[in-house]
Amino acid sequence: MTSDTTRTEPVASPTDRLRRLVARTEVVLWDFDGPICRLFSGHPAPGVAGGLVDWLETRGLRGLLTEAERHTADPQVVLRAVDRAGLGRGVAAELEERLTQEELRATATAMPTAWADPLIRTWTALGVRLAVASNNSPRVIGAYLAGRGLADCFGPHIYGRDAALHRLKPDPYHLHRALNALTAAPAAALLIGDSPVDHEAARRAGVTFLGYARNARKARLLADAGARDVIGSLEPLLRVVRERGPGSAPRPQQHLPHH
Structure with a gap:
């Protein structure tokens, strides 16, 4: 008599999945309104x-x-x-x-997203390069980051809306601009976004997506859009990034531009 046993791979915990995302990330592309702040919290x-x-x-x-x-x-x-x-x-x-x-x-009344500021500063200290790819105005993003003392973490890499409205996400245009400027391959990048259009832009650009959902409605919209990795707080991501310590960031590589 023989027994038929089926081997199954262990399911990775959410923390392990974050570790894998962080380990292969050379550049982080941020959506602005949501992951970095709630822009309209005081100006509805x-x-x-x-x-x-x-x-x-x-x-x-x-x-x-x-x-x-x-x-x-x-x-x-x-x-x-x-x-x-x-x-x-x-x-x-x-x-x-x-x-x-x-x-x-x-x-003037935007509410910083919890844990976003220290996460941005920690990734920068570890040598990971950052950019913003947003449907908000780059003037607005720059003003907010300067007010929080975060402008140096992004440098010139703020890519946002202009009068060419067909380039709004889900078009990946601003993601491609960021990747080209940072000479990064899509596979080396992570986009943190909070909406289905962010997820779709990442998919079209070939960039890994991490969803940030501050409430159940946002989480449901992201799940319905097909997002696999969604977090309700940036705090566990910050913990994982801090685990890596100095000198642990991937070495930047030169890549061909994307169009």
Whole structure:
């Protein structure tokens, strides 16, 4: 009589999965609003989105929005609608600048994401290179990082929205810009993002994705989008990064540019 035994591979714990992600990461690309801070915590996004809709109405353009878009709480949805309508760079540029001014106001009351500041500083101290790839304005991102004393951790590597709205994520354009500037292969990069569009941009760019979900709704959206690795706090990631210690960062390699 013989026994039939099936060998199964042990399931990696969440901490072990983070260790594997961190071990192969040469560069970290950050989304901004969410993983680094809650930009609109004191200047609510629904009011900003409503102001953009009202401005379109004064231009006789409210009809280009669907009913859902007219009542959205997300200013980015209004921008995407303008891009979809193909109204030309003039309208797009003016709407984008209006949103940038609202975002700049929001930086004064933005809430830092718990553990983000020490995580950014620790990775920098270990020699891992950082960049921001965001649908927010680079002027806003730069202002916030300077206010937190984090600008030197990113240097010039801030890639964000301009009037070319078709380049908003999920288009991987800004991820490619960061990879090219840092001469990094997609396989050596990690994108930390909090939305399905971040996940899709990472997928298109061939970059590993780590989801940050501050609540169950965000976690569900990321899971539905196919994100495998999602954390509800940056604290366990910070612990794993600190484990590695000085001199443990992967040695940067030169790679061909990406297009």
